[in-house]
Amino acid sequence: MEKTIVKTKSLSKHYHVHAHTVIALDGVDFEVKEREFVSIIGKSGCGKSTLLHMIGGLDFPTSGTIIVDGMDLSKMKEEQLAIFRRRKAGFIFQQYNLIPDLNIYDNITFPLELDGAAVDKELIQELVKELHIADKLEMFPSMLSGGEQQRAAIARALAIKPAIILADEPTGNLDTSASHEVIGLLKVMAEKYQQTLIVITHDLDIAQMADRIVRLQDGKIEKGK
Ligand SMILES: Nc1ncnc2c1ncn2[C@@H]1O[C@H](COP(=O)(O)OP(=O)(O)OP(=O)(O)O)[C@@H](O)[C@H]1O
Numbered sequence: 001m002e003k004t005i006v007k008t009k010s011l012s013k014h015y016h017v018h019a020h021t022v023i024a025l026d027g028v029d030f031e032v033k034e035r036e037f038v039s040i041i042g043k044s045g046c047g048k049s050t051l052l053h054m055i056g057g058l059d060f061p062t063s064g065t066i067i068v069d070g071m072d073l074s075k076m077k078e079e080q081l082a083i084f085r086r087r088k089a090g091f092i093f094q095q096y097n098l099i100p101d102l103n104i105y106d107n108i109t110f111p112l113e114l115d116g117a118a119v120d121k122e123l124i125q126e127l128v129k130e131l132h133i134a135d136k137l138e139m140f141p142s143m144l145s146g147g148e149q150q151r152a153a154i155a156r157a158l159a160i161k162p163a164i165i166l167a168d169e170p171t172g173n174l175d176t177s178a179s180h181e182v183i184g185l186l187k188v189m190a191e192k193y194q195q196t197l198i199v200i201t202h203d204l205d206i207a208q209m210a211d212r213i214v215r216l217q218d219g220k221i222e223k224g225k
C-alpha cells in the first residue's frame with residue numbers, strides 16, 4: 001500500500017443558496033493509498049457526501065484540486081468527467097438505484113453497455129456468485145430483498161473493473177446482519193480485485209472494518225484520527 005490514488009489539496013465546495021453561502025467543504029487535504037479501505041464518518045451535513053462526489057467526479061469544487069489515479073479532476077470538462085466516472089469509479093448509494101424495468105443481469109451490465117464496453121461474462125458470473133445473487137439474474141429489482149438489491153448494485157459497480165469504489169451509506173437501508181454481510185463482501189471483493197474502497201457510514205462497527213477512519217466536521221478533516 002504505497003502509491004497514492006486519491007489526493008485532494010485545499011479542496012473547498014461552497015453552495016450559494018439565496019443570499020447566503022453554505023461551506024460544505026473547507027480546505028480538505030485528503031489522501032488515500034492504492035488498495036486502502038477508508039471509512040468516512042461525521043455528523044449529518046458535515047460534508048461527507050460532498051467529498052465523495054468530488055472524488056467521483058460527480059461535482060466540481062469551488063477551489064482546490066482533486067487528483068484521482070493520476071488525473072486532475074478539477075481541470076476536467078464535464079465530458080471527460082463523465083468518461084472518468086464510467087471507467088474508473090464504481091458508485092454504490094444508499095438507494096440502490098437499480099433500474100426497475102431491467103432484470104438483475106441487465107442492471108449489472110447496463111453501465112458497460114452505456115460505455116460501449118465489452119461484457120466480461122466470466123467476471124459477471126464470478127461477481128454474482130460471490131455476492132450470492134447468481135440465482136436472481138432473471139428477476140426484477142422489486143422481487144429482491146434490500147440486501148440482495150444492494151449486492152446487485154455492488155456487482156454493477158464492480159463490473160466496470162473500477163480503480164476505486166465509492167460507497168455512500170451503502171447499508172443505510174439494511175438491518176445489522178445484512179449490513180455486515182454487504183460490507184464484508186465489499187471488502188473481500190475490493191481486496192480480490194485490488195481496488196481502493198471509500199465508504200461513508202454512520203455505523204461505527206462498519207467504520208471499524210476499514211484500514212483507517214477519517215472523521216469530518218464542518219467541512220474539515222479532524223486531525224489526529
Ligand atoms: N446542492 C446543494 N445545494 C446547497 N447546499 C448543499 C447542496 N448539497 C449539499 N449541501 C449542503 O452542504 C453541506 C454538506 O452536505 P453533505 O451532503 O455533504 O453532508 P453529509 O455529511 O453527507 O450529511 P448526511 O450524513 O446527512 O448525508 C450541508 O450543509 C448541505 O445542506
Ligand SMILES: [Mg+2]
Nearest residue numbers: 048049050168
Ligand atoms: Mg451524505
